Amino acid sequence: MIHSLPNYIDMKVGLFIPCYIDQFYPQVGIATLQLLEKLGCEVSFPLNQTCCGQPMANSGFASSSKGCDKNFVGNFRGFDYIVGPSGSCVLHIKDHLKDDDRPGEAEHIRKNIYELTEFLTDVLKIEKLDASFPHKVGLHTSCHGQRGLHLSSMSERNLPEFSKPEKLLGMVKGLELSHPARTDECCGFGGTFCVFEEAVSVKMGKDRIAEHAANGVEYITGYDESCLMHLEGILKRMNSNIKAIHIAEILNSNA
Amino acid sequence: MKTMKHAEAAAQFISDEPRTDWHNETLWFVRQKRDKASHGLPEWEQLREWASQIKHHSLSHLDQYLVEFEKNAKANGVTVHWAANGEEHNRIVYDIIQKNNVQRIVKSKSMLTEECGMNEFLHSKGIDIVDTDLGERIVQFRNEPPSHIVLPAIHLKKKDVSDTFHEHLHTEKGNNDPQYLTEAARIHLREKFIASELAITGVNFAIAETGGFVVCTNEGNADMGTHCAKIHIACMGFEKIIPKAEHLSVFLRLLARSATGQPITTYSSHFQKPREGQQMHIVIVDNGRSKQLGRADFRNSLKCIRCAACFNTCPVYRRSGGHSYHTAVAGPIGSILSPNLDMRANADLPFASTLCGSCSNVCPVKIDIHDQLWKWRQVLVAEGYVDTTKKVGLKGMAFLLAHPSLYRFAGKAGRTVMRLFPWLVNNKLNPWYKQREMPAPPKESFREWYLKNKQS
Amino acid sequence: MSAREDILKAVAANKPEAVDLPVIDQTQVISYANLTEQFKTVLQSIGGSAVEINDLSDLKNELEEKKAAGEFVVNRITELGELNDAATKMSPEELAAVEITYLKAELGVAENGSVWLYESQMGNRLLPFICQHLAILINKESIVATMHHAYEKIDSGREGFGVFLAGPSKTADIEQSLVIGAHGARSLRVFING
Numbered sequence: 001m002i003h004s005l006p007n008y009i010d011m012k013v014g015l016f017i018p019c020y021i022d023q024f025y026p027q028v029g030i031a032t033l034q035l036l037e038k039l040g041c042e043v044s045f046p047l048n049q050t051c052c053g054q055p056m057a058n059s060g061f062a063s064s065s066k067g068c069d070k071n072f073v074g075n076f077r078g079f080d081y082i083v084g085p086s087g088s089c090v091l092h093i094k095d096h097l098k099d100d101d102r103p104g105e106a107e108h109i110r111k112n113i114y115e116l117t118e119f120l121t122d123v124l125k126i127e128k129l130d131a132s133f134p135h136k137v138g139l140h141t142s143c144h145g146q147r148g149l150h151l152s153s154m155s156e157r158n159l160p161e162f163s164k165p166e167k168l169l170g171m172v173k174g175l176e177l178s179h180p181a182r183t184d185e186c187c188g189f190g191g192t193f194c195v196f197e198e199a200v201s202v203k204m205g206k207d208r209i210a211e212h213a214a215n216g217v218e219y220i221t222g223y224d225e226s227c228l229m230h231l232e233g234i235l236k237r238m239n240s241n242i243k244a245i246h247i248a249e250i251l252n253s254n255a
Numbered sequence: 256m257k258t259m260k261h262a263e264a265a266a267q268f269i270s271d272e273p274r275t276d277w278h279n280e281t282l283w284f285v286r287q288k289r290d291k292a293s294h295g296l297p298e299w300e301q302l303r304e305w306a307s308q309i310k311h312h313s314l315s316h317l318d319q320y321l322v323e324f325e326k327n328a329k330a331n332g333v334t335v336h337w338a339a340n341g342e343e344h345n346r347i348v349y350d351i352i353q354k355n356n357v358q359r360i361v362k363s364k365s366m367l368t369e370e371c372g373m374n375e376f377l378h379s380k381g382i383d384i385v386d387t388d389l390g391e392r393i394v395q396f397r398n399e400p401p402s403h404i405v406l407p408a409i410h411l412k413k414k415d416v417s418d419t420f421h422e423h424l425h426t427e428k429g430n431n432d433p434q435y436l437t438e439a440a441r442i443h444l445r446e447k448f449i450a451s452e453l454a455i456t457g458v459n460f461a462i463a464e465t466g467g468f469v470v471c472t473n474e475g476n477a478d479m480g481t482h483c484a485k486i487h488i489a490c491m492g493f494e495k496i497i498p499k500a501e502h503l504s505v506f507l508r509l510l511a512r513s514a515t516g517q518p519i520t521t522y523s524s525h526f527q528k529p530r531e532g533q534q535m536h537i538v539i540v541d542n543g544r545s546k547q548l549g550r551a552d553f554r555n556s557l558k559c560i561r562c563a564a565c566f567n568t569c570p571v572y573r574r575s576g577g578h579s580y581h582t583a584v585a586g587p588i589g590s591i592l593s594p595n596l597d598m599r600a601n602a603d604l605p606f607a608s609t610l611c612g613s614c615s616n617v618c619p620v621k622i623d624i625h626d627q628l629w630k631w632r633q634v635l636v637a638e639g640y641v642d643t644t645k646k647v648g649l650k651g652m653a654f655l656l657a658h659p660s661l662y663r664f665a666g667k668a669g670r671t672v673m674r675l676f677p678w679l680v681n682n683k684l685n686p687w688y689k690q691r692e693m694p695a696p697p698k699e700s701f702r703e704w705y706l707k708n709k710q711s
Numbered sequence: 712m713s714a715r716e717d718i719l720k721a722v723a724a725n726k727p728e729a730v731d732l733p734v735i736d737q738t739q740v741i742s743y744a745n746l747t748e749q750f751k752t753v754l755q756s757i758g759g760s761a762v763e764i765n766d767l768s769d770l771k772n773e774l775e776e777k778k779a780a781g782e783f784v785v786n787r788i789t790e791l792g793e794l795n796d797a798a799t800k801m802s803p804e805e806l807a808a809v810e811i812t813y814l815k816a817e818l819g820v821a822e823n824g825s826v827w828l829y830e831s832q833m834g835n836r837l838l839p840f841i842c843q844h845l846a847i848l849i850n851k852e853s854i855v856a857t858m859h860h861a862y863e864k865i866d867s868g869r870e871g872f873g874v875f876l877a878g879p880s881k882t883a884d885i886e887q888s889l890v891i892g893a894h895g896a897r898s899l900r901v902f903i904n905g
Contacts, residue, residue: 020694022702024694024696026697026699026700026701028701029701030704033709045705045709047705049659051656053656055649055652056653056656057633058629059632060632060635060636060637060641061636061646061653063636064650065653065657066657067653068653068656070657071659143610143611143613144612155290156613157300158294158296158299159300186570186611186613188609189609192645193610195687196686197262197606197607198262199265200269201609202691203269203272205691207279233692234691236691237690237692284887296741296822298740305733305735312732314726314727315730316726317722318723321718321722337715390882393884406883406887408885411885412886437882437893438892440893445894448803448894449807462867466868467868474881474882474895475894475896476893478837479840479841482835482837493722498732500867500868501859503862503867504858505858505859507858508858515883517877519820519823520877521757521877521879521895522875522876522877522895523825525872525873527867527870527873528870528872529871530836541718545718545721545725546721549721549725551727554727
């Protein structure tokens, strides 16, 4: 059954698929698109999009990512909302997108770009989902989505607890969710950190995986494919049975 | 000797994985204690806000408060000295030592004197200082710098300390009991305190209104030293100034809870006047601070109260150890302070972070540490302190990603990714591939799928 | 003198635009139903001990017994009897032999188990630190909830020296193992009178 929500039908959503998802994880883009359509959104994918510019900016080359910014604004102007399945890329746009030729349009994008679980929770205000995923799943809380976009409460802060992705996973039939011992420690991906600080990066990833493995999970999920790509790389090298899966794929699943 | 860059030193640290795990767990335990203490106060977030605002106010009136502090301290019978940089600071301390012709000098923990390289300077003049904080004494015996600003010997295990004490204090070989080892240090250092002629301390807070200053310790070493010696020199970075004594309430509530999870340090000593017959000196040091004050993006770093909560929470620090930061102040806060002192030498440090943001969240004075790390990266690139290979790769990538057709062509070319994601190359020299598999290339990109399935 | 001028000039030139001090609103601060209980609980958790007393007779007896047994004890509490004034003039070497010091503190702080001591209450700045053991007397009604309340009551600039003292001297510098009795007093007992 499809939960069409008629009041959202006129909502024009621009689908932002980060470059590495486009190139390596098309199934995440497909799941995101299908999920949003199921929920009644009018979604289109601007064909000339590339990258948000984050890899350059986080490496100190923000000044070189002006071309990326312009291309982004060109692709995503005119939408009511821009939605992407990556907390990190969305945060980058929110914080840093600039276009001197079209400052108003850049501002509109900054204010109306959402990470997927944030969009489902805060804009569509989803209370139920027709999804089923009968597996033991561990949630990896990616930092930029959590501490930057406030997708969930943070262990360091003395503020009320909540979690947007967890609330959504709670609507999935058969899913058994577990938390790693350190609920929100970084996995060590960190953009180009993953290669320039290879030893620390991998050690951090291994430690995250060990905590999920101790919970006996079959899958590690999250809302940031970049972190999952890093964890997956380590899991595969370890010949682990644990698989990495993006939250969009779970929320869109119908087993 | 060439200093190893952070990544290289970190890799060396991690090569002993069980020890890395132990270091990580130990510091995580401290972080958990901090969480428990902070969650015990419903007003925690408000306290942080107040602390941040008091510091902001103090920085915005700093010249007035420094003058007020000096005036009041002088009226209290304290001699006030000013040092533009580390050398001047060291010279002032040396002159006081010379003038009074003293030999026996004890020092409690002062990160400022580490920053100025005071011990080394005085050593070169034939003057030896006894560090009296237990952790600092341990690393001093070993000829190592502290690896943490609150827990200076946190990189060492009991056995290491036992071996060191066996060598220097003739404790039983193989007796690793912390109680026994601490007792040995107590006996050794009490002798030093009692005999000391001059005591050097840091300053946690200096109060403009009273001209007094506060020094916090758990061991009591600052008090043992200063109340025994006939001369006390307190060294402070000028950002330690706060307006009034009542503001201490906010900072003393935050400091120990953030540092170790204690509700307050054992001793929060308020020094106001020298005792009868004692000389008291304060050295007010700039050493790059006024420059940092002028950098709008980075001046917040001067709010730091040196609690080290950002060290303990940092997933990178916990797995790379303090020495990998090759500076007096390590960890995330060190990585935003040190480039101000020397951009070339410390250009690697702002990159020794995943920008996860946990540091900013634990900071009791709400320094936007991870944002400043990001901003330092921009400055360092703009000023030309980043490797050429990194530059070429990232500039190439930026060009590619600014041009959709080139991007698609690079992707299409068998998705070899070489040009698109230079770090994802499948060969043994590639740091990604060393311990991680590559993502399996799909048969089509999302865009290709979309064109086929949605645009028809 | 030039360093001073240079620093002040640079600070004046580089400081941010003036901002006001925040108002510390004490109604937002934690309160405790029972200040004495809170004080005792925290003090015990940081390695000290707290004893509630109704009069000073036990403490007086203890002091007399120790003196009679020839222990080097120093009393600075008028209510307990004769003050040991000689100790205030002693050298560090002599004071190192003090077994117990008895001091009267100005107030206790419930949130952190600390007490405030003025220099005049110590007699000698070194005494509370160098003695092997420390016994401190406070009045029950002097216990305040938090440090905000404490700073309202004390004047930290009034005397030459003062200290918030919380528990015995301690360290965890060896593998984070807590050891009581680093350089200062090996134990602290706080007697809460009232």
